[in-house]
Amino acid sequence: MFLDDFTIKKIQEGLTRKKFSALELTKAYLEKIKKEDKKIRAFLTISEDLAYSQAKKIDEMIFTGRKLPPLAGVPCAIKDNILVEGIRCTAGSKILENYIAPYDATVVKKLKEAGAIILGKTNLDEFAMGSSTENSAFFPTKNPLDLKRVPGGSSGGSAAAVAANLSVFALGSDTGGSVRQPAAFCGVVGLKPTYGAVSRYGLIAFASSLDQVGPIAKTVEDCEIVFEVIKGKDDLDSTSINPEFESQNFNLQIQNLTLGIPKEYFIEGMDKEVEKIVKEAIRKYEKMGAKIEEISLPHTQYALACYYIIAPSEASANLARYDGIKYGFSEAKNPKSKAKNLLQVYLQTRAKGFGSEVQRRIMLGTYALSAGYYEAYYLRAMKVRRLIKEDFEKAWEKVDFIVTPTAPTPAFKLGEKITDPLAMYLSDIFTVPASLAGLPAISLPCGRIDNLPVGLQIIGKPFQEKKIIALAKLYESGKN
Amino acid sequence: MIKKEQVKHIAKLARLQLSERELQKYQKELSKILDYIQKLKEVKVTEVEPMTHPFLQKNVWREDEMIRVQPINLKLLELAPETKDRYFKVKKII
Numbered sequence: 417m418f419l420d421d422f423t424i425k426k427i428q429e430g431l432t433r434k435k436f437s438a439l440e441l442t443k444a445y446l447e448k449i450k451k452e453d454k455k456i457r458a459f460l461t462i463s464e465d466l467a468y469s470q471a472k473k474i475d476e477m478i479f480t481g482r483k484l485p486p487l488a489g490v491p492c493a494i495k496d497n498i499l500v501e502g503i504r505c506t507a508g509s510k511i512l513e514n515y516i517a518p519y520d521a522t523v524v525k526k527l528k529e530a531g532a533i534i535l536g537k538t539n540l541d542e543f544a545m546g547s548s549t550e551n552s553a554f555f556p557t558k559n560p561l562d563l564k565r566v567p568g569g570s571s572g573g574s575a576a577a578v579a580a581n582l583s584v585f586a587l588g589s590d591t592g593g594s595v596r597q598p599a600a601f602c603g604v605v606g607l608k609p610t611y612g613a614v615s616r617y618g619l620i621a622f623a624s625s626l627d628q629v630g631p632i633a634k635t636v637e638d639c640e641i642v643f644e645v646i647k648g649k650d651d652l653d654s655t656s657i658n659p660e661f662e663s664q665n666f667n668l669q670i671q672n673l674t675l676g677i678p679k680e681y682f683i684e685g686m687d688k689e690v691e692k693i694v695k696e697a698i699r700k701y702e703k704m705g706a707k708i709e710e711i712s713l714p715h716t717q718y719a720l721a722c723y724y725i726i727a728p729s730e731a732s733a734n735l736a737r738y739d740g741i742k743y744g745f746s747e748a749k750n751p752k753s754k755a756k757n758l759l760q761v762y763l764q765t766r767a768k769g770f771g772s773e774v775q776r777r778i779m780l781g782t783y784a785l786s787a788g789y790y791e792a793y794y795l796r797a798m799k800v801r802r803l804i805k806e807d808f809e810k811a812w813e814k815v816d817f818i819v820t821p822t823a824p825t826p827a828f829k830l831g832e833k834i835t836d837p838l839a840m841y842l843s844d845i846f847t848v849p850a851s852l853a854g855l856p857a858i859s860l861p862c863g864r865i866d867n868l869p870v871g872l873q874i875i876g877k878p879f880q881e882k883k884i885i886a887l888a889k890l891y892e893s894g895k896n
Numbered sequence: 897m898i899k900k901e902q903v904k905h906i907a908k909l910a911r912l913q914l915s916e917r918e919l920q921k922y923q924k925e926l927s928k929i930l931d932y933i934q935k936l937k938e939v940k941v942t943e944v945e946p947m948t949h950p951f952l953q954k955n956v957w958r959e960d961e962m963i964r965v966q967p968i969n970l971k972l973l974e975l976a977p978e979t980k981d982r983y984f985k986v987k988k989i990i
Contacts, residue, residue: 854950
């Protein structure tokens with residue numbers, strides 16, 4: 417069985433025509449993971465028993481001739497900050513090293529109902545804080561296209577698993593670019609939905625006003641199929657909604673579209689080759705008939721600073737729950753511990769359980785929220801966030817989509833930025849603004865520098881995922 | 897550059913026990929990040945309403961009716977490092 421060409425539709429066709437069974441397919445993927453993941457290290461946990469039991473159910477459905485749900489028999493991988501009942505969920509952290517998820521995240525429940533086969537849990541930067549997957553407390557993941565380079569992050573394990581054909585699709589989570597940037601670095605497609613389009617119930621919280629779960633796949637169509645399955649209002653997440661103004665049936669007429677190219681996204685210091693390749697991609701849209709208009713999003717230059725106040729502030733509050741009392745690693749259980757009282761249990765559990773990037777962000781957030789600094793940092797950042805959102809709102813008066821590079825460089829080398837936190841943060845510079853504004857955005861491959869993929873980012877209006885998907889498909893089909 | 901005393905204070909608020917070496921490391925790194933964040937001071941924000949949420953929703957109501965759910969409280973309790981009967985067990989507070 418040759419797995420590298422598989423898409424969701426090809427798998428469903430193969431299953432219904434009985435070219436292979438779901439069990440055979442699952443076995444082929446699990447064997448490939450065993451053989452090839454030693455060098456890539458995309459997975460933290462393989463859920464073999466779960467995968468086989470799901471596959472058997474699909475085969476029974478096929479045998480009895482029942483109608484197959486949209487992801488029947490499709491092998492997938494789940495970022496290890498999304499809960500799958502009964503399976504270990506670490507968030508890439510020592511503090512949750514032995515944590516067994518007590519329930520399914522809503523997105524996982526929906527995938528299971530749609531018939532997807534869960535192969536395992538993928539590596540990530542600890543608590544999704546990072547841009548290279550090197551901040552995982554367990555091991556770094558390698559970029560399948562160049563093992564000396566990072567896969568991006570924080571959903572690096574998910575993107576690498578899809579790029580190496582160890583999984584047909586994967587779920588990631590995106591707070592400031594964690595689905596889009598690794599998708600770009602690994603040459604696959606990644607969609608960050610509008611804030612509120614997908615339930616966050618069962619996603620381990622990082623920054624709650626920014627976090628969204630999104631699909632990573634080889635094709636735009638596969639991302640679309642998965643998004644259609646996972647989206648929608650969930651009573652268990654009060655920030656999730658069924659948008660009233662969602663685009664349903666539309667015919668994307670490229671001649672009637674204006675694509676905005678923000679001049680602030682083509683800056684000094686960005687890789688010249690990346691710039692060239694992205695501009696060529698934009699020219700392809702122009703040749704198809706789209707109108708291209710240069711626009712300005714004047715507060716772009718403040719987005720990263722704004723993000724690095726808001727996200728750590730929210731994280732410092734969200735991560736207060738890891739206290740060594742309710743679950744996870746605890747100094748209270750260490751027989752050699754010198755912790756005599758509750759406060760010492762907190763202090764020592766958190767000092768030992770969290771890695772340095774997580775500690776750094778908790779400290780930064782705690783500082784920004786502390787008495788005397790709240791107004792200068794957090795409150796100011798929330799105001800700048802509004803200005804960034806208003807930049808986009810003004811742009812929508814003139815253009816239908818905004819097209820940019822996903823990241824300023826292709827995948828960098830392992831170890832290159834790990835000692836300089838600020839340099840690492842800068843790799844999110846083009847993905848953070850859409851996150852702050854809550855907008856949907858997709859990254860798709862648009863070329864390569866030598867062997868290293870470059871990603872094109874398409875940002876859309878709120879809840880217009882279908883339209884950015886349609887525009888991305890035009891590029892994808894024009895390429896072939 | 898933020899002072900080491902400040903870093904110590906933040907670590908205490910954040911419930912992180914840090915060694916002398918870690919305090920020095922974070923002092924240096926946080927200072928560098930905060931220097932970058934100073935950029936935000938260039939922006940005029942006097943008339944701007946702070947944005948707390950991408951799409952503001954008010955009063956997410958639901959009907960006040962009883963729904964049956966599978967109780968998972970015992971399952972959750974099993975995850976705790978130390979329990980007694982049906983309670984979390986903690987070390988003494990003082």
